[in-house]
Amino acid sequence: MPEPKKPKGTLTIYDVAGRAGVSIASVSRVLNGQGSPRAETRERVLQAVRELSFVRDGAARALSNGLKEVVGVVFRRGGEQLFEGEDESFLFIDVINRGIEVGAQRRGFDLLISSVGFNDDNVAARIAALAGKADGLILHDRMLSTVGIARLADMVPVVTLAGTPTPASLNVRCDNASGIRALVRHLVIDHGYRSLGYVSGRADSPDNRTRLRAFENEAAAAGATIDTGPAWQGNYSAAGGANVIETLLDAGKKLPRAILCANDQTALGVIHALAQRGIKVPEDVAITGFDDVPVARHLHPPLTTIRQPMQELGAKAFDILYSRISAGGGKADTVLPVELIVRESCGCAGGATGEAK
Amino acid sequence: MPEPKKPKGTLTIYDVAGRAGVSIASVSRVLNGQGSPRAETRERVLQAVRELSFVRDGAARALSNGLKEVVGVVFRRGGEQLFEGEDESFLFIDVINRGIEVGAQRRGFDLLISSVGFNDDNVAARIAALAGKADGLILHDRMLSTVGIARLADMVPVVTLAGTPTPASLNVRCDNASGIRALVRHLVIDHGYRSLGYVSGRADSPDNRTRLRAFENEAAAAGATIDTGPAWQGNYSAAGGANVIETLLDAGKKLPRAILCANDQTALGVIHALAQRGIKVPEDVAITGFDDVPVARHLHPPLTTIRQPMQELGAKAFDILYSRISAGGGKADTVLPVELIVRESCGCAGGATGEAK
DNA sequence: TATAATCCGGTAAGCGCTTACCGGTAAGCG
DNA sequence: CGCTTACCGGTAAGCGCTTACCGGATTATA
Numbered sequence: 038m039p040e041p042k043k044p045k046g047t048l049t050i051y052d053v054a055g056r057a058g059v060s061i062a063s064v065s066r067v068l069n070g071q072g073s074p075r076a077e078t079r080e081r082v083l084q085a086v087r088e089l090s091f092v093r094d095g096a097a098r099a100l101s102n103g104l105k106e107v108v109g110v111v112f113r114r115g116g117e118q119l120f121e122g123e124d125e126s127f128l129f130i131d132v133i134n135r136g137i138e139v140g141a142q143r144r145g146f147d148l149l150i151s152s153v154g155f156n157d158d159n160v161a162a163r164i165a166a167l168a169g170k171a172d173g174l175i176l177h178d179r180m181l182s183t184v185g186i187a188r189l190a191d192m193v194p195v196v197t198l199a200g201t202p203t204p205a206s207l208n209v210r211c212d213n214a215s216g217i218r219a220l221v222r223h224l225v226i227d228h229g230y231r232s233l234g235y236v237s238g239r240a241d242s243p244d245n246r247t248r249l250r251a252f253e254n255e256a257a258a259a260g261a262t263i264d265t266g267p268a269w270q271g272n273y274s275a276a277g278g279a280n281v282i283e284t285l286l287d288a289g290k291k292l293p294r295a296i297l298c299a300n301d302q303t304a305l306g307v308i309h310a311l312a313q314r315g316i317k318v319p320e321d322v323a324i325t326g327f328d329d330v331p332v333a334r335h336l337h338p339p340l341t342t343i344r345q346p347m348q349e350l351g352a353k354a355f356d357i358l359y360s361r362i363s364a365g366g367g368k369a370d371t372v373l374p375v376e377l378i379v380r381e382s383c384g385c386a387g388g389a390t391g392e393a394k
Numbered sequence: 395m396p397e398p399k400k401p402k403g404t405l406t407i408y409d410v411a412g413r414a415g416v417s418i419a420s421v422s423r424v425l426n427g428q429g430s431p432r433a434e435t436r437e438r439v440l441q442a443v444r445e446l447s448f449v450r451d452g453a454a455r456a457l458s459n460g461l462k463e464v465v466g467v468v469f470r471r472g473g474e475q476l477f478e479g480e481d482e483s484f485l486f487i488d489v490i491n492r493g494i495e496v497g498a499q500r501r502g503f504d505l506l507i508s509s510v511g512f513n514d515d516n517v518a519a520r521i522a523a524l525a526g527k528a529d530g531l532i533l534h535d536r537m538l539s540t541v542g543i544a545r546l547a548d549m550v551p552v553v554t555l556a557g558t559p560t561p562a563s564l565n566v567r568c569d570n571a572s573g574i575r576a577l578v579r580h581l582v583i584d585h586g587y588r589s590l591g592y593v594s595g596r597a598d599s600p601d602n603r604t605r606l607r608a609f610e611n612e613a614a615a616a617g618a619t620i621d622t623g624p625a626w627q628g629n630y631s632a633a634g635g636a637n638v639i640e641t642l643l644d645a646g647k648k649l650p651r652a653i654l655c656a657n658d659q660t661a662l663g664v665i666h667a668l669a670q671r672g673i674k675v676p677e678d679v680a681i682t683g684f685d686d687v688p689v690a691r692h693l694h695p696p697l698t699t700i701r702q703p704m705q706e707l708g709a710k711a712f713d714i715l716y717s718r719i720s721a722g723g724g725k726a727d728t729v730l731p732v733e734l735i736v737r738e739s740c741g742c743a744g745g746a747t748g749e750a751k
Numbered sequence: 752t753a754t755a756a757t758c759c760g761g762t763a764a765g766c767g768c769t770t771a772c773c774g775g776t777a778a779g780c781g
Numbered sequence: 782c783g784c785t786t787a788c789c790g791g792t793a794a795g796c797g798c799t800t801a802c803c804g805g806a807t808t809a810t811a
Contacts, residue, residue, distance in 0.1 A: 047460075049767055060791045065769055072770095075789070090549045095527035096462055097767035099453035100796045103404075107506065107527065114492070131488045135471070138509060147506050147524060149464065152495060167504060170452035170464065192447045305692065335662065337694045406797055417761045422799055429800095432759070454797035457766045 048089055057085035068093060106146045108358060109171035110134055111164055111180050114152040129300070129328055129347065130177055133198065136351020137175060144359055146172075153180065161185055168193040173358045175351075176200070179242050194361040196354050199244045202369040207361060209354045209371045213244055213327075216343035216375040217251035220297055220325050223341075223377060225259040228384050230294040230323060234264035236281050236307060238273040238299030245273075245299055248327065252297060264293050271303045278306030286314055292322050295383070301326035301333050304340055308382070319384040329378050339380035346373050405446055414442035425450060463503045465715060466528035467491055468521055468537050471509040486657070486685055486704065487534055490555065493708020494532060501716055503529075510537065518542055525550040530715045533557070536599055551718040553711050556601045559726040564718060566711045566728045570601055570684075573700035573732040574608035577654055577682050580698075580734060582616040585741050587651040587680060591621040593638050593664060595630040595656030602630075602656055605684065609654060621650050628660045635663030643671055649679050652740070658683035658690050661697055665739070676741040686735050696737035703730050 050068075054061045059078055066072045067082040074082075085091070099105040112130045138148050151167050153160050164181065168174055173194035181189065183203060189195055190205035202208040224230045235252045238245035249265065256263045268285060271277035278298055285292065298304035304326035308318055318324050318338060326333055329344035350373055361367040379385050407421045414421065416435055423429040424439040431439075442448070456462040469487045495505050508524050510517050521538065525531055530551035538546065540560060546552055547562030559565040581587045592609045595602035606622065613620045625642060628634035635655055642649065655661035661683035665675055675681050675695060683690055686701035707730055718724040736742050 047767085051767085061768080062770075062792080063790060066790085069769080072789080078790080090545060092522050092526045092549050094457070094767055095523075096453045096456035097796090098526070098769080100451070100457050100766090100798085101768045101770085103796070105453055105527075109504075135509070138507070142508075145523075147466075147508050147527060150495070150505050150507060151499075152492070165449050166452075166502075169449045169455070170462075170504060188447060192449050309692070332689050332692070335666070335689070336692070404797085408797085418798080419762080419800075420760060423760085426799080429760085430758080435760080451797055454766090455799080457768085457796090458798045458800085460766070 047094070048091055050091075050093070053082065053085045053089060053091050056089065057081040105170070105172050106144075107149050107171045108137065108141055108146050108355060109164075109167040109174040110137060110148050110150045110177070111167060111174065112150075112152050112177035113180065114154055129302070129330055132331070132347040133177070133351040133354075136348035136353075137355045138351070139348065140352035140355030140359070144355075146355070146359070161189075164189060165192070173362050175354050175358060178244060179239060194358055196358040196361070196367075198350065198354055199242070201243055207357050207367045207369055207371075209350060209357060209373070210244065211345040211350060211373050211375050213247040213375070214251035216327060216345075216377070217248050217297070218255045219375075219377040220327075220341075220343060221252060221255040221259055221261070223379065224295045224297075224323060224325070224383060225256070225261045228295070228323065230261065232262045232264070232293035232295070234269060234293040234296040236269050236271045236278055236296060236298045236303050237265070238271060238277075238303065240270065242273070248299060262293070271299055271306075273300050273302055275302050275306030275309065278303035279310035280306070282307050282310035282314075286310075292316070295323035295325070297325050297327075299327060301328045301330040301340060301342055304342070304382070305332075305336060308336060308340075319382050323384045324382045326382075333378075334380060336382070338382045341380045341383035341385065342378050344376045344378045346375070349373060404451070405448055407448075407450070410439065410442045410446060410448050413446065414438040462527070462529050463501075464506050464528045465494065465498055465503050465712060466521075466524040466531040467494060467505050467507045467534070468524065468531065469507075469509050469534035470537065471511055486659070486687055489688070489704040490534070490708040490711075493705035493710075494712045495708070496705065497709035497712030497716070501712075503712075503716070518546075521546060522549070530719050532711050532715060535601060536596065551715055551724075553715040553718070553724075555707065555711055556599070558600055564714050564724045564726055564728075566707060566714060566730070567601070568702045568707060568730050568732050570604040570732070571608035573684060573702075573734070574605050574654070575612045576732075576734040577684075577698075577700060578609060578612040578616055578618070580736065581652045581654075581680060581682070581740060582613070582618045585652070585680065587618065589619045589621070589650035589652070591626060591650040591653040593626050593628045593635055593653060593655045593660050594622070595628060595634075595660065597627065599630070605656060619650070628656055628663075630657050630659055632659050632663030632666065635660035636667035637663070639664050639667035639671075643667075649673070652680035652682070654682050654684075656684060658685045658687040658697060658699055661699070661739070662689075662693065665693060665697075676739055680741045681739045683739075690735075691737065693739070695739045698737045698740035698742065699735050701733045701735045703732070706730060 050061045050064045054064045059082060063074060063078055064082050067074055067079050141148055149167065149171050151163060176195060176197045178199040186195060186197060186206050187203045190203060195206040197206055197208045199210045200208050224233060233256050235249060237249050269281055271281050296307060298307055304324050308324055311318055311322060316322055326340045326342035329342045333340040333342050353371060357367050357371060407418045411418045411421045416439060420431060420435055421439050424431055424436050498505055506528050508520060533552060533554045535556040543552060543554060543563050544560045547560060552563040554563055554565045556567045557565050581590060590613050592606060594606050626638055628638050653664060655664055661681050665681055668675055668679060673679055683697045683699035686699045690697040690699050710728060714724050714728060
């Protein structure tokens with residue numbers, strides 16, 4: 038008996054129950070696989086669900102279960118742009134998000150994402166709103182001040198990426214220091230370069246600070262001279278990297294033999310700027326990145342860099358958040374290992390791949 | 395009088411109301427800016443909210459308002475891989491998603507994303523679950539069969555990207571045909587190439603079919619000979635593109651003077667494969683892409699391609715979905731214009747930028 | 752000063768779902 | 782064959798929020 042259709046309002050389990058001739062409790066039980074409904078009951082319900090194309094309302098379920106099965110993910114969207122339409126800065130972020138998603142899917146969670154512009158105001162408010170729609174939050178680098186994070190963390194479980202744990206929030210990051218050390222050693226010991234420069238990332242990034250410090254220490258240990266300081270301040274973007282090179286060159290500075298960049302994005306901009314000036318990489322100046330973003334291998338020359346297990350980073354972040362949500366515990370600070378990827382921008386010939394010690 | 399803290403359970407507007415000494419209705423009104431509460435009342439509520447770090451539960455609001463302020467976005471995650479770790483295929487998708495987000499944020503919506511692997515089963519079930527958590531869905535290319543979309547569309551508002559509208563779902567796409575025509579004309583008329591090839595994308599993609607057809611028609615109109623067919627079948631990935639070239643070359647085929655690729659990803663793989671064989675682009679073979687993905691300009695040589703207004707595409711998709719959600723209407727099929735971006739892979743020298751017809 | 756017009760703010764219903772609790776029926780037992 | 786034990790499945794409460802409705806207090810009007 039084909040119904041004339043029922044596109045009215047939203048349909049609920051009451052509609053399904055009515056159609057199947059059972060109670061709403063039975064519908065719910067069948068849909069959740071709870072209890073032990075008679076085979077016939079189950080069939081009637083399933084049949085009705087199919088006929089009506091019924092889907093349970095997530096909000097109602099969440100309210101009733103106290104679990105939304107949603108993780109909020111917050112990150113920054115790129116700032117200033119040098120190359121028109123440049124937006125590669127989010128490559129890195131997207132790979133991590135993919136990792137989060139992988140972890141999330143294993144638990145039936147979905148990702149609720151919200152990006153924030155560099156000069157958006159009311160960031161905290163936006164994040165708070167997100168918090169209300171999710172069971173927990175994962176914050177990418179530099180989204181909020183430490184106090185902001187702390188405050189947020191007592192309304193909802195929070196995991197930060199590449200940050201620092203607070204009393205209430207957890208953190209996951211990569212072993213930046215060992216990556217930089219591997220790079221410096223490769224450049225100084227394997228290639229014999231004696232002068233190094235470091236184009237840094239945003240000054241307020243914990244990751245960047247760690248990398249800079251490791252750079253200074255390891256270079257000193259290896260006996261190389263270094264160039265750093267305000268003139269070398271980038272901001273994780275290709276534009277920032279290009280800008281450093283141009284400023285340096287315009288000021289008539291002589292570049293060091295090898296330049297480490299805070300991340301691949303920056304290296305991309307640096308290589309680009311160098312090419313503009315007719316400076317050859319790696320013959321005149323060797324360049325390295327950090328992250329091993331997917332495009333790194335397609336640059337000319339292919340970029341020697343440090344691979345962060347970005348996808349695992351994301352997956353790990355989710356797992357930690359999940360255990361916090363369901364159990365309440367969670368390791369405060371998790372560090373993942375990195376790997377040296379030797380390609381050609383450092384002066385090596387082939388595509389050999391070493392390993393971060 | 396500093397409370398000893400109240401980390402117990404979740405806090406609700408009852409807690410806030412209690413603390414502020416008002417009713418829950420007042421709390422709700424203040425938080426929503428409804429009614430005209432006395433200044434004092436408003437202050438007390440705000441104060442209590444601040445002290446408790448209170449955030450309204452999204453699920454409860456959604457249930458009560460009948461609006462979740464969430465859009466579901468579904469897309470495919472990359473398939474086979476040639477270059478280790480290749481995952482650039484999602485570049486394109488991510489840019490569109492960024493556009494969706496921009497549109498969404500204007501309305502206070504957030505994006506609930508869910509990617510699907512090429513060989514995941516129960517795709518329909520996963521999407522249905524997503525549907526329950528969102529007010530509407532945006533589906534990227536080739537997520538579901540036409541009937542699948544139709545069925546989905548009568549449980550929740552649906553907008554497809556680069557697809558075809560169904561009775562119940564809306565669609566947004568770019569003007570593929572005119573892009574291909576511009577490319578063919580540039581190659582044949584401006585450069586004088588007489589033989590063209592087309593490395594196609596997934597055979598089941600409407601976009602791809604349109605592009606192929608436009609290619610054939612325009613090439614015929616321009617009087618060029620063409621190479622197509624099974625040997626030229628790619629799949630939108632760099633791996634697919636590289637594979638086509640290798641197979642062709644291994645079979646001893648002579649390549650046409652210019653090759654159009656179904657998308658930038660494919661072009662990337664093609665250029666890579668050509669370089670492996672020592673074939674020069676554009677001297678020996680001219681290559682063009684489609685999409686103008688961010689990295690296109692950083693390839694060697696920089697890629698001549700068709701720019702799709704990807705971000706606008708996403709934003710537009712959201713706007714249409716939004717109007718469907720709130721009003722019920724919505725244009726069934728929206729077509730956005732594309733633009734020819736002339737760089738060097740076609741044989742042009744500088745970075746001049748023409749325009750699609 | 753009495754009465755009507757305004758304002759605020761409280762009470763309670765209801766959004767769609769899950770599930771504790773309980774009653775009815777069928778099966779098991781002496 | 783009557784009573785206990787299971788087993789199903791229905792009723793109803795409650796998740797946290799919004800808001801219609803209404804009563805009390807305040808201010809305006811006569």
